[in-house]
Amino acid sequence: MERNEIFYDWLRAKFFEIEDNDTRLQQLTAAVNDLAAILEKDLHEVRCFTLSALDADIPITNPSIVATYELVKKHWSSIEGKYPEPPRGILRGIILSALYQLGMKDAELCRIIYYTASGYSQFVRFGNEQSIINRILKEFGKDVEDEALAEWSLGDAPIAPTPIALKLKNLSLELKLSSTEVDENELKKALTEAAGVEPRHNHGPQNGTQFWSPHFGSTASAGIAKAIKTAVNGFGGSLSTNTLETEINNYFTNINNTLNNAFKASFQSLLAVERRSKLLWWKETLYSTTLRKSYREIDAAVLPVVMAIDLVKLLPDVTPVSVDYLLTDTYRAVKHDASIKQPLSKLLACFEDEEQQKLLASHLPMLTDCGERTTLTLFLTQVVHDQKSLKKLTHYTGLRADVEASHQQLAVIVLHDLLTERLIQEANAA
Structure with missing residues (x-):
């Protein structure tokens, strides 16, 4: 297993508080591995633990913190004697190390962790572990960006494969044939018999050709034919139909693979073109397929959420960061004051407005819940359905009500939440 650099960063920063105790180091490493093994099987929990680990002020009663503490106690049984209450800094370090370990080996988990964390990173308090x-x-x-650029790349493939592009090798058959030889002994025996006395009239070569010549011709020709037939049959036996089939099948398999590669590259390019075309059409029309009205007719306060809901329908699971900018630029094209920041409590107040609640109630998706620490998108959905109050914003999301944010930033957070939810749902359905 590769060295977990985040674990050692946490260790060097003395956040684990274990000094140079090798036993403690092994115990915490074991806890990291145990947690990673658990989270790997449940993508929903990966998001929940990410949200919890981001916040330096996360309550020690948070389910993710409590579960991690129980794992640590299995390896470090005396930890309760050293700390009067669960050591939040150590436990967050365990979670972050496990998440890093997972993200480094699995692209899907990497996307979930990144999409979850990137939107919230500018609004939560990290503390001393910021770096x-x-x-x-x-x-x-x-x-994530490298993976997205590869998937969205137009590539250099032609629209359709050409004979020149295929670069096929000539068909070459390698057959191992046995040598062909006439059995000299058998042939000699047959010719000797033919040259002997004609048995019916007891005539030999000296008696002329009337009786002996036909005898010699028929007997000699039969012997020669038999010798040649035996030799040819032996040669034919060395020609294996399996060998011919294998060589020919290999040749056409190469043709098939070459065609598949050519079509795959072309299809990938066509997909990339289609995605870009859809996004450009979305930006040009400024039309909400969700609410079936122009973005210019929608209140600026809820427009970021509506645009994110529309946009995610056009996106694959892997998206480059440029899509975030497409979203924010499109919002700015509709509402020219998009960059103005205001406290989150004011920015989100519209979601408690009865008229806006009716507008959004059937369109805001009910995301998978993480309980005491959840996504902003799910929290807003619950506010719209009168299940939660905006006064509980910090308690449930870790986002401080007084921190300033813009409508554009809200749009990106919601977009990332929706992308993450889709990844989780697809994994659960698989």
Whole structure:
């Protein structure tokens, strides 16, 4: 297993508080591995644990913190004697290390962690571990971006494969044939018999050709024919139909693979063109397929959420960061004051407005719940359905009500939440 750099960053920063105790190091490493093994089987929990680990002020009663504490106690049984209450810093370090370990080996988990964390990173308080979390976001962001650029690339493939592009090798059959030889002994025996006395009239060569010549001709020709037939049959036996089939099948398999590769590259390029065309059409029309009205007719306060809901329908699971900018630029094209920031409590107040609640109630998706620490999108859905109050924003999301944000930032958070939810639902359905 590769070295977990986030674990050692946390260790070097002395957040684990274990000094140079090798036993403690092994115990915490075992806890990280145990947690990673558990989270790997449940993508929903990956998101929940990510949300919990991001917040330096996460309550020690949070389910993710409690579950991690129980794992640590299995390896470090005396931890309760050292700390009067669960050590939040150590437990968050365990969670972040496990998440990093998962994201480094699995692209899908990397996307879930990055989409979850990137939208919230500018609004939650990280504390002294800011640089460590920034490292996770930077590395995972690069991995997601590289994967997205490869998937969205137009490539150099032609629209249709040409004979020149196929570059097929000539058909070459390699057959191992046995040598062909006439059995000299058998042939000699047959010719000797033919040259002997004609048995019916007891005539030999000296008696002329009337009786002996036909005898010699028929007997000699029969012997020669038999010798040749035996030799040819032996040669034919060395020609294996299996060998011919194998060589020919291999040749056409190569043709098939070449065609598949050519069509795959062409199809990938066509998909990329189609995606870009849909996004450009969406930006040009400024039309909500969800509410069936122009974006210019929708209140600026709820428009970020509506646009994110529309946009996610056009996107695959992997999207480049440029899509975030497409979203924010499109919002700015509709509402020219999009960059103005205001406290989250004011920015989100519209979701308690009865008219806006009626507008959004049937369109805001009910995302998978993480309980005491959940996504902003699910929280807003619950507010719209009068299940929660905006006064509980910080309690449930970790986002401080007084932190300033723009409508554009809200749109990106919702988009990332929806992308993450789709990844989780697809994994559960598989």
